Structures are given as C-alpha cells and as structure tokens.
Amino acid sequence: MVHTMSDFPVYAYKEMLDEEFPFKVEVRTPAYMNKTKHAHEHLQLCYMMSGSCLHVTNGRSYVLTKGDIFSIPPYQEHRLELRESMDFILIQIDFMPHAINESLRDLSRMQTFVDFAYIRPLISQEDLIPKMALPPNIQSSVENVLQVIRTEWDEMKDGYQLAIKAELLKLLVITGRQYARYSETQGQQEQRxxxxxxxxxxxxxxxxxxxxxxxxxxxxxxxxxxxxxxxxxxxxxxxxxKSYIELLSAIRMQVAMELLRNSDLNVTEIALRVGYNHISHFNRMFKKLTGITPRDFRKHPF
Structure with a gap:
C-alpha cells in the first residue's frame, strides 16, 4: 500500500518486495532511475559501480562517485538526478532485515552497521549524508559480493535465496567494519x-x-x-x-509466563498486571504467541 508523507509517496515494502523473501537487487542507470521524490518502508543499500550522479535528500544535493556506498533508511525522502551529461551505474539493494535469516532477526550485534544505516542519518549536520567513499581494496570486495548477489538473483537456481542471504550478510559486515574505521577519522561531535x-x-x-x-x-x-x-x-x-506492538506483546507475555510459573495469581490478575484490561484479549494474545492458553501453560509450563 502506498501512502503519502507530506508531499511525497511512501511505498510499503510488501508492494515492492516479495513477502516471503523481501529482497531485490537492481541496476540504476540514467535510463533507469527514479527522478521522483519518494520514500519507502524498507532499507536500501546502494553502491556506485562507475560514473557519477546526484542524490537529493532533505532538500540538498550530494555528489556520488565511483566507490561510494550509501544507505537510504526507511521513510527518508530522496531521489536521483543526473549530473550534467555524466553516465553512471549504481547497484541498488532493497531489503527488509528479516530477509537475511528468520533466525537472525535480532541484528543488535551488528551495531556498526546499524549506526551507519539507521542512526547516522538522524544527525542534523548540513553536510552529512549516510555514505562512505570506500578504499580500492574494499571496493573490490564489495563488487565481488555484489556480482555474486546479482548472478544468484538473475539465475534463481536452487538455493539462490540462501546464497543471497549469505552474501548480503557479508556485505553488511563489510559495511559495518568500514564504518567503524571511517568513524574513527570523523569529528568527536559526530561520534557523540x-x-x-x-x-x-x-x-x-x-x-x-x-x-x-x-x-x-x-x-x-x-x-x-x-x-x-x-x-x-x-x-x-x-x-x-519485531514491530512495536510485537515487541510490547512479547515483553508482556514473557512476564506473564514467569507469573504463571512462579506465582499463585489467577489468570485475570496476571492479565491486569501485565497491561491487559480485558481477559479475552490477553488469552488471545497469549495463545497467539505460545500456541496454548494461559491455563494450559500453567499446567504444563515450558
């Protein structure tokens, strides 16, 4: 579903990516680029293979050149523009985090990548853009990874999703490590x-x-x-x-399970204690997350 934020559209990830495997890779060139200001729910990671173009975001234009890698976090308005008559090739990866691996949904250990892709764009410094100019040896590593990803995506042979997940994870690790080195050279104000x-x-x-x-x-x-x-x-x-609602529900249910195991409170009292005013809603959410009712859980806790 596409909705608007102010004066530009925001694209829902389910409209642009496959829900089962929310990932895609595309090649952007002057003939195939989005010149319209827009945003999207998913994360975008882009790499300039060659040439140069302009990235317009937050009302400012930034020059992108060969070897730049940059992120476009959710809900950030942006568009591409030609830079005079220059040609360019940009590799664009669109994905939701859980595309990497369902069992790897928690990416909190990849703090440097999170800093680069999600937190750094929040800093309101006029000349800041969430990009890095990669040194030649890192450019080669990134381009090798991108080539494997593009080949797997184009051919879609057996196991291609698993292969893409592995290479995408490698790309995030490379990006995070490079940002850690990059941030060491930046001013203390930005780090703070x-x-x-x-x-x-x-x-x-x-x-x-x-x-x-x-x-x-x-x-x-x-x-x-x-x-x-x-x-x-x-x-x-x-x-x-998890989404906000999913995380809040998970926190509440974790406490509820502890109370069911270790207290004599009845189910209604537990529901109220963890934030549910209606016992039916609590029972429904508990069964949704655990597969059994609170009373059955108390009989056979796991």
Missing part, C-alpha cells in the same frame, strides 16, 4: 551524536521493558528515542526483529 541517538533508542526499549504494564503509546515511546514513530518502528524491526 551517534552515541546519543543509539543510547536514546535503547533507553526507549528499556522503558518498554519496565513500563509494559502501563497503557504505552507508540508516539510517547518514540519520543524517548528522539525518533518519529514510523522510524522508531523501523529501527525496532532491524534491531529486535
């Missing part, structure tokens, strides 16, 4: 800003974990993270592998 936003994000999660019993509002929790609600939700999907 990245750290500030990262801490604010985790503070918001900690707030959910300690105030789960309250009537938590997404807008209020996102404010703790200094993010818009939509951007905060996207960060949660990347770092925790």
């Amino acid at each position: 800003e990245v750290l500030f936003h990262r801490k604010a994000f985790h503070k918001a999660i900690a707030y959910m974990e300690s105030h789960y019993h309250e009537d938590l509002n997404l807008d209020d929790v996102a404010n703790i993270a200094y993010m818009s609600p939509s951007y905060f939700s996207s960060m949660l999907r990347l770092v925790k592998g």
